[in-house]
Amino acid sequence: MSEEKLDAVDVRILTLLQSNGRIKKVDLAAAIGLSLSSCWDRLQKLEKAGYVRGYNTEIDLARLIKTELIVTTLSLQYHTSAHFMRFEQVVKNIPEIINCYAVGGGIDYVLQIVARSIGHYQEVIDDLLAREIGISVYFTYVVTKTVKRFEGYPLAELLEYRSPR
Secondary structure, X not given: OOOOOXXXXXXXXXXXXXXXXXXXXXXXXXXXXXXXXXXXXXXXXXXHOOOOOOOOOOOOHHHHOOOEEEEEEEEEOOOOHHHHHHHHHHHHOOOOEEEEEEOOOOOOEEEXXXXXXXXXXXXXHHHHHHOOOOEEEEEEEEOOOOOOOOOOOOHHXXXXXXXXX
C-alpha cells in the first residue's frame, strides 16, 4: 500500500484515528460505512505500510501541574553539517524540549519548551548554553494563550479529497 495511492476511505480512516485512536473497530467501520472485516483489512494495510506510526494518549498537563510553554528561536554560530548534527543530538536528549524544528530564513531552529516556571526554563537554557554547542543568539517567547492546538493533520484538505473552500 505504501506505493499505492490512498483513496478517500483510507483518508477518512486515518482522519478518524487521529481524533480517537481508541475507537472500537466496529465503531470505526460504522463511521466509514464499511463492513467490520473490510475496515479491519484496510486498517491493517495502513498500519503495515507505515501510515500509522502509533497510538498515543494525550495528557491534560494542566491537571497535573502548572507549566509554562515557551517558544525559543535560535541561531548557531557556525553553519556546518557537523555543528547542526551536534546541536540536534543534544536537543533530542533534553526532555523539556518537546518540539524542535530546523527552519530556513533568519534563524536556524524553533524550539517549544515546557517548564515548571520561567526559572526552570532559564535553567534549561543555561544548561544548553553551558554545553557549548555553538548557540550564537536566542530569543524567548512566553506563550500566554493557546489559540489553536494541534488536533491532527487536515488530511482531506492536503490530499485534495475535499473541494476548496
